[in-house]
Amino acid sequence: xxxxxxxxxxxxxxxxxxxxxxxxxxxxxRIFNYVQSDAAVDRNAGTDADFKPARGFGWQRLTAVAAxxxxxxxxxxxxxxxxxxxxxxxxxxxxxxxSRVSEGKAIPVRGGERxxxxxxxxxxxxxxxxxxxxxxxxxxxxxxxxxxEHAEDGVRIHLRRGDLLVHAAKQIAGHLYVQxxxxxxxxxxxxxLVRADDNGSRVAVIExxxxxxQGTVEKSLRPGEQLASNPKSENLKFFEETxxxxxxxAYLSKLHESMAQSLAARQSSGRTTSxxxxxxxxxxxxxxxxxxxxxxxxxxxxxxxxxxxxxxxxDAVCMTLPTLIRTAHRSLNNNPWFEASLKMNSTYGLxxxxxxxxxxxxxxxxxxKYTIAAVADSTDAAALQGPxxxxxxxxxxxxxxxxxxxxxxxxxxxxxxxxxxxxxVELGPEWHARIRAIAGSPExxxxxxxxxxxxxxxxxxxxLVGCSQLPEADQxxxxxxxxxxxxxxxxxxxxxxxxxVYSLGPNTVLSVGGGxxxxxxxxxxxxxxxxxxxxxxxxxxxxxxxxxxxxxxTAIPPAGTPCAPVxxxxxEFAADESYFTRILPPGATLSDLGLDMRLPxxxxxxxxxxxxxxxxxxxxxxxxxxxxxxxxxxSDN
Amino acid sequence: xxxxxxFHVTNDPVAKEFEELFAEHYPxxxxxxxxxxxxxxxxxxxxxxxxxxxxxxxxxxxxxxxxKAYLYRAAVNVxxxxxxxxxxxxxxxxxxxxxxxxxxxxxxxxxPIQGRLVEAIAQLNPRxxxxxxxxxxxxxxxxxxxxxxxxxxxxxxxxxxxARARLKKLLRASSGERS
Numbered sequence: 125x126x127x128x129x130x131x132x133x134x135x136x137x138x139x140x141x142x143x144x145x146x147x148x149x150x151x152x153x154r155i156f157n158y159v160q161s162d163a164a165v166d167r168n169a170g171t172d173a174d175f176k177p178a179r180g181f182g183w184q185r186l187t188a189v190a191a192x193x194x195x196x197x198x199x200x201x202x203x204x205x206x207x208x209x210x211x212x213x214x215x216x217x218x219x220x221x222x223s224r225v226s227e228g229k230a231i232p233v234r235g236g237e238r239x240x241x242x243x244x245x246x247x248x249x250x251x252x253x254x255x256x257x258x259x260x261x262x263x264x265x266x267x268x269x270x271x272x273e274h275a276e277d278g279v280r281i282h283l284r285r286g287d288l289l290v291h292a293a294k295q296i297a298g299h300l301y302v303q304x305x306x307x308x309x310x311x312x313x314x315x316x317l318v319r320a321d322d323n324g325s326r327v328a329v330i331e332x333x334x335x336x337x338q339g340t341v342e343k344s345l346r347p348g349e350q351l352a353s354n355p356k357s358e359n360l361k362f363f364e365e366t367x368x369x370x371x372x373x374a375y376l377s378k379l380h381e382s383m384a385q386s387l388a389a390r391q392s393s394g395r396t397t398s399x400x401x402x403x404x405x406x407x408x409x410x411x412x413x414x415x416x417x418x419x420x421x422x423x424x425x426x427x428x429x430x431x432x433x434x435x436x437x438x439d440a441v442c443m444t445l446p447t448l449i450r451t452a453h454r455s456l457n458n459n460p461w462f463e464a465s466l467k468m469n470s471t472y473g474l475x476x477x478x479x480x481x482x483x484x485x486x487x488x489x490x491x492x493k494y495t496i497a498a499v500a501d502s503t504d505a506a507a508l509q510g511p512x513x514x515x516x517x518x519x520x521x522x523x524x525x526x527x528x529x530x531x532x533x534x535x536x537x538x539x540x541x542x543x544x545x546x547x548x549v550e551l552g553p554e555w556h557a558r559i560r561a562i563a564g565s566p567e568x569x570x571x572x573x574x575x576x577x578x579x580x581x582x583x584x585x586x587x588l589v590g591c592s593q594l595p596e597a598d599q600x601x602x603x604x605x606x607x608x609x610x611x612x613x614x615x616x617x618x619x620x621x622x623x624x625v626y627s628l629g630p631n632t633v634l635s636v637g638g639g640x641x642x643x644x645x646x647x648x649x650x651x652x653x654x655x656x657x658x659x660x661x662x663x664x665x666x667x668x669x670x671x672x673x674x675x676x677x678t679a680i681p682p683a684g685t686p687c688a689p690v691x692x693x694x695x696e697f698a699a700d701e702s703y704f705t706r707i708l709p710p711g712a713t714l715s716d717l718g719l720d721m722r723l724p725x726x727x728x729x730x731x732x733x734x735x736x737x738x739x740x741x742x743x744x745x746x747x748x749x750x751x752x753x754x755x756x757x758x759s760d761n
Numbered sequence: 762x763x764x765x766x767x768f769h770v771t772n773d774p775v776a777k778e779f780e781e782l783f784a785e786h787y788p789x790x791x792x793x794x795x796x797x798x799x800x801x802x803x804x805x806x807x808x809x810x811x812x813x814x815x816x817x818x819x820x821x822x823x824x825x826x827x828x829k830a831y832l833y834r835a836a837v838n839v840x841x842x843x844x845x846x847x848x849x850x851x852x853x854x855x856x857x858x859x860x861x862x863x864x865x866x867x868x869x870x871x872x873p874i875q876g877r878l879v880e881a882i883a884q885l886n887p888r889x890x891x892x893x894x895x896x897x898x899x900x901x902x903x904x905x906x907x908x909x910x911x912x913x914x915x916x917x918x919x920x921x922x923x924a925r926a927r928l929k930k931l932l933r934a935s936s937g938e939r940s
Contacts, residue, residue: 132932135874135932136878140878141795142792142796143792143796143801143804152787155808155809156787580930
């Protein structure tokens with residue numbers, strides 16, 4: 125066997141991820157329990173729909189409680205015996221926060237204890253869940269009280285107070301009932317929320333269909349619909365009202381899926397027609413957000429101020445109007461919003477608009493937050509995020525906007541009087557021509573996949589750019605990798621390919637490896653709000669070097685387009701002292717940041733740029749802002 | 762919410778068979794999923810998805826003839842699907858302090874070989890991945906791989922040879938190519 129072949133075999137032997145037995149076994153019971161409980165629900169429901177906790181949410185939470193739960197596994201069951209139609213109301217549950225309520229006292233349920241029919245159980249401070257043997261599952265919010273009872277053709281959950289999310293398995297013969305003081309809900313397989321309190325009861329449907337009976341009046345509810353025994357009570361806000369559930373995101377997703385299916389069904393039946401060629405959301409729920417929502421554990425998106433674009437859907441969670449407008453509006457001159465294009469199927473934490481891009485409007489637009497779920501027959505992420513979202517805001521908030529231009533303070537980056545001291549990488553026209561020949565171009569796009577020889581040649585061509593890459597031979601050598609990183613950090617090797625920013629002791633280093641100068645300008649603008657907030661006063665940095673700016677690496681432009689010169693740049697400057705105190709977590713010290721503050725301070729950013737032949741100076745530039753001319757609170761859904 | 766639902770002894774024959782299948786094949790499925798995805802969370806999701814489907818849909822025809830092969834192949838395919846459709850939580854506002862170079866428009870060549878290997882494996886033909894993981898994670902011989910997957914020893918050898926060559930190219934490309 126050839127030497128190269130041996131190498132790849134070695135890589136596979138040494139670096140293929142291999143699960144440790146300990147880790148694997150620690151997950152075994154947890155997965156088994158989860159799969160078995162969920163499978164029972166869906167097997168009985170006869171559906172193949174995945175309905176599991178959102179990734180990075182459910183499992184983490186389960187993991188976090190696993191150690192506790194392992195000690196709390198109990199086998200409580202309600203002695204109803206076998207019921208007609210194979211419905212067995214025995215409970216199989218493990219729960220550390222369930223109590224039986226007897227004579228006004230709450231007594232924790234212990235392992236092996238039997239709970240009789242009609243005995244009231246109450247969920248503790250962290251909520252609880254019960255699972256019926258038919259696969260149905262009921263999640264109880266903190267303080268919810270219920271009992272289980274016989275029914276003529278099934279089982280009845282008697283909800284005495286509190287919130288209950290019911291995921292009812294498909295009943296083979298009979299019904300699952302949920303009874304409150306004034307409403308009776310009967311289902312044969314669905315997901316719904318029931319609330320019972322002193323003001324009455326309310327039922328809201330997430331999936332499927334439920335029948336609600338109040339006295340002699342009976343009504344069917346479908347996804348997104350709700351009914352209250354007291355008409356004066358406020359509508360439940362789905363996201364907020366299910367936020368306590370560990371499967372909140374799954375429920376919300378299920379609700380939107382159901383609404384989208386409902387919409388599709390109506391469209392196919394010809395009842396909904398497009399009134400114009402302009403793409404619009406066909407259905408949208410806009411709700412005031414009563415309190416902020418925490419992002420799922422371990423994720424930065426998903427809580428308040430986040431948005432997700434998925435095929436046919438936009439979900440915005442607790443966002444202010446200016447943030448929504450900023451997200452939907454077109455690009456503005458000299459007013460960049462980094463990462464303005466949201467990718468499909470990613471959840472973005474978007475922060476809140478601080479007046480940098482959107483101005484005007486009444487105070488409430490910056491204090492009130494809204495959760496929006498909108499569905500449409502579109503898979504165009506840019507359209508969903510941009511014109512369609514803007515159209516929705518215009519219609520529902522009676523929004524009127526205008527764009528204003530204003531001379532604002534900026535810093536301009538120009539070539540210094542002595543000329544540019546950094547030299548662009550000389551690639552020559554042949555280099556670009558060869559890249560176009562291999563990878564295709566707008567005029568002659570490549571249809572066939574790249575073969576290994578093409579890849580080899582591309583590799584060689586890109587290597588000519590001269591930015592640093594860890595040698596393949598060192599990829600799996602930790603010590604060599606560490607040496608490489610340190611050499612790059614200290615400037616002993618050219619910058620790593622791509623644009624980067626890192627701290628080096630008291631200094632900040634901006635690096636551009638095989639990139640255009642404008643990458644550095646973008647990095648400086650970001651640093652103006654980060655490690656140079658005092659020095660640059662948060663001002664935008666504008667490129668006035670006059671160099672071409674078309675990146676011929678990431679997208680091959682039409683022939684004849686002047687390409688931006690390619691540089692390898694390392695710019696090291698002293699960070700503002702306030703920066704380190706701002707980033708220190710409470711109670712931490714500078715040494716906790718892992719930075720060697722004994723390293724010598726680099727020159728300030730102005731002098732550091734002069735060394736590269738670049739000049740940064742205060743200036744003014746016309747900058748566009750979005751102004752809210754008119755806005756009203758949204759119309760009802 | 763400290764809640765774990767635990768179903769106990771059951772007389773349901775389907776549930777019983779499921780329990781036995783899970784007990785016997787869980788290590789194979791988990792290890793395979795972990796090797797392909799390189800992630801504990803993804804591996805757990807794969808195991809969960811695979812067994813959920815099996816339980817919901819019931820055992821497919823022919824399953825009992827070679828459950829190990831079925832589960833193994835399913836584990837590879839579900840893992841590949843998982844890694845190809847990975848969803849990332851992205852944070853674009855409120856820049857954070859970064860003490861290492863950030864990745865922008867090119868893959869970071871400093872990333873550990875394991876991550877690049879996982880990405881490269883995800884680009885292989887599923888059949889090749891099946892053989893590769895059996896060979897290098899489960900340490901099967903070529904003959905054993907052929908027996909489990911119903912392929913001749915020659916086919917296994919050629920597939921593995923091509924997979925290794927492709928991996929080598931992909932790894933090289935990922936350390937130098939521009940996106």
